[in-house]
Amino acid sequence: GENVEQHPSTLSVQEGDSAVIKCTYSDSASNYFPWYKQELGKGPQLIIDIRSNVGEKKDQRIAVTLNKTAKHFSLHITETQPEDSAVYFCAPKEGKLIFGQGTELSVKP
Amino acid sequence: DVKVTQSSRYLVKRTGEKVFLECVQDMDHENMFWYRQDPGLGLRLIYFSYDVKMKEKGDIPEGYSVSREKKERFSLILESASTNQTSMYLCATTGQLNTEAFFGQGTRLTVV
Numbered sequence: 051g052e053n054v055e056q057h058p059s060t061l062s063v064q065e066g067d068s069a070v071i072k073c074t075y076s077d078s079a080s081n082y083f084p085w086y087k088q089e090l091g092k093g094p095q096l097i098i099d100i101r102s103n104v105g106e107k108k109d110q111r112i113a114v115t116l117n118k119t120a121k122h123f124s125l126h127i128t129e130t131q132p133e134d135s136a137v138y139f140c141a142p143k144e145g146k147l148i149f150g151q152g153t154e155l156s157v158k159p
Numbered sequence: 160d161v162k163v164t165q166s167s168r169y170l171v172k173r174t175g176e177k178v179f180l181e182c183v184q185d186m187d188h189e190n191m192f193w194y195r196q197d198p199g200l201g202l203r204l205i206y207f208s209y210d211v212k213m214k215e216k217g218d219i220p221e222g223y224s225v226s227r228e229k230k231e232r233f234s235l236i237l238e239s240a241s242t243n244q245t246s247m248y249l250c251a252t253t254g255q256l257n258t259e260a261f262f263g264q265g266t267r268l269t270v271v
Contacts, residue, residue, distance in 0.1 A: 059199075082257035093163075093249055093262025094202070101257075139202065143257055146217070147192050151201035 053077075056140055056150030063130050064158055071153045073140030074122040080142040083116055083123045088137045088152075097138075098125070130157045162186075165250055165263035172270050178237040180266050182250030190253045191233035192260070193217075193225065195246040202249065208233055240270045 053076040063069050073083075084099035100107045100114045100123065107114050111130075116123040123142070127134055135157045140150040166181035182191065192207040194217075204217030206225040214225050222244060226234040233252075237244055250263040 056201075084259065086260075091264075093251070093265055094260075095262070096259045099259065141260070146204065146207065146215075147190075147251065147253065147260055148204060148218075149194075149202040151199070 054140065054142060054148055054150045056153055058153060059151060060154045060156070062156045062158065065130060065132060067130055069125075069127045069130055069134070069155055069157075071125045071138055071140075071155070072122055073124070073142065073150050075140075075142040076121065077142065078121065080121075082143045083114065084141050084143070085112075085114060085125045086139045086141065086149075088139065090136075094137075094139055094149075127155075130155075132157050132159050163250060163252055163261050163263040165248075165266050167266050168264065170266055170268045172237075172240050172268065174241060174270055176237075176240045176270075178240050178268070178270075180235040180237075180248055180250075180268070182233045182235070182252075182263055183231055184233075184252040184261070185231065186252070186254065186261075187230065188252040188254045188261075189230070190255075191227065192251040192253075193223075193233065193235045194249045194251065195219070195244075196249055196265070197246050205235065242270050244268065245270045 055074045081102035086094035087097045088094040113126040137152045163184045193205045194202040208227040224236045248266045251260045
């Protein structure tokens, strides 16, 4: 079955620093690679995604990079702000919607 | 905007009770999912459904069942609630398999 691992499980950065979260998956058939952000008291929401024919995608301060050969993709957040504090999930997908264990990001002012 | 609505935000039930958690989506999506979320364990898939009257077991189906009689509604059933089922339950839906998932706001269930 699918195996999805996210690292780190917690990440604390100073405001303005960059944050990187990595997701490793086992299913070579995966071709859709999204990242979700979950704020306190809410369900997760999609913040960025990438498909297997693209290596990198950027949307303002956030970016996703994909290494399909090595079966991992990463979320990059630059110039972090306190409102980036949340739990982030990856969900590499082909069929079932399986999530990583989550990364709790804390941005300290 | 896609709306995914879970019937209750907070629920307290007694051990042994039969519990129904309802999820309704208004975007005519085929795929619906139920997860439970516990600290340190992320989102674990309980059951999912790709169509009306169709269901598939996820990673932790024990102690749960589901019902999908209509396309817009996916119900999670705890046949006999136990204290280890105290958790946050989240419903999600997708239109096609490899597209964005939309989540409900979650139901925090406490079994006493």
